[in-house]
Amino acid sequence: MLKKISYICIAFYVFIVLGLYFFQEKIIFRPKKLAKNFSFTFATKFEEVHLKTNDNSLINALHFKVNGPKGVLLYFHGNKGNLERWGKIVAPYTSYGYDVFVIDYRGYGKNTDARTESKMYQDAQLAYDYVKQFFKEENISIYGRSLGCTFAAKVAKENKPKQLILEAPFYSLIDLAQHKLPFLPHRWLLKFKFETNNFIGKINCPIAIFHGDSDKMIPIESSQKLVETAGEKNIDFIILKNGTHHNISSFKIYKDTMSELLN
Template sequence: MFRGQEKRLINLAIYLILIYIVVLIALFVFQESFIYFPQKITRDYSEELIKESSNVEEIIINSYDETLLHGWLVKNKEVEKSPLIIYYGGNAEEVSHMVRNWDHFSGYSLLLVNYRGYGLSEGRPKEKHLHKDAVVIFDEMIKREDIDKENIVVMGRSIGTGVAVAIAEKKDIHGVILITPFDSLIKVVQNKMRIIPADWILRNRFDSIEKAPNIKQPLLVLAAKDDKVIPSQHATNLAEKWGGEVDIEILDGVVHNTIQYHSLYWDSIKKFLERIQ
């Protein structure tokens, strides 16, 4: 009797281990499907967006591997060479909506380019592509006669903070704004699913905390106190390792996807931009 129960328990353990291994393999192979949620738009929508304002220019960039990236430059026409903010969206964010938020970035032009697979951009998103694309986009912008290449600020939200940190480490930028950032995607996944060996299976690591000490530019961090997607402790961890001056605001009463509605959100960004200008 006991031998029969023991055999059943062993078989059950083997079965559970096999399921666990299959789950890990699936997470490794298909991880981009669990990380990125591309949002598409139509060509008509993009053209209508451009028609709405005389200062919106369509941007098409041929990346390092011939993948076409699509977006918009909302231009500050008050000066011959404008400071620039480059915005990197979240993992389910199509960035065209930010065109209508341009007035919050007074004195700056605003660059919005969708990741691969998002909006009208070609390709499929992976961390290595996003980082390389960001370099190509940056290099294209500093060639423009209407952009002040000495005054470029990078702004990332959620997974876009990983892209912003990566470009800030590589390029000569003027300041960094991070919205609901994390220290590394590995730590976020590990804290949520401790049974998953995230360090082993994640190719998309976005290890911002490793890069942070090398970056000396001023940083603004805005995090949501009640964020369940990326708990604010991840933002605090990153800020503590930053190599330059840091302003950090943990905003109460908002969550990951509603932080922009906090009364201090745009005011904090405005004050930061004025201070580093």
């Protein structure tokens, strides 16, 4: 009887492992597709842009514009939706007197090509190179939210922006998966590592991190570990009391800090 139970447990474990391996992209990435001829509509002035990659893919992006911008906010969004959703979220940042530039990831919105971690990092750098055509690096602020934090951190590491702003970052995808399902061998299972921890200590610009202490999606310990990993780096760590994964931008301290950062 015990032997039979053991076999059942092993079979169940293998089933979970295989399921995670083969369906991990559907778990990590939650895109919403858009037709190629979809027309964006926003209250803020914007331009739709298509960035051509080295492998001849096209990355859909939105460039929100203001008159006489103080700089540009390069925004990397979270894992759900597409530019139709995120455009509405990022457009209000123009109220700080900044242009805002945001891309969709591969497989999101109008983008169709298959994604890999390395290609996604290359796409993020492509976005930085685009805004660098119009702004000096000292006027480029990089912003990452959730999944987007790893792209933001990578780009900040490879370049010389004014600053890096992270909202609810994870330490690494492996670390986050280990927190959610500690009994699985994530290091060997996950094709996407997204090791923000490997970038944070090599960034030379000022860093601001916002994280809610009631975040159930990405625990605040993730940000705390990033701060510890960064060591003596210039980091402003803002903890939002009762902040969740989705309400950080509603806090007064967030708005006040963003006003200071984008002054």
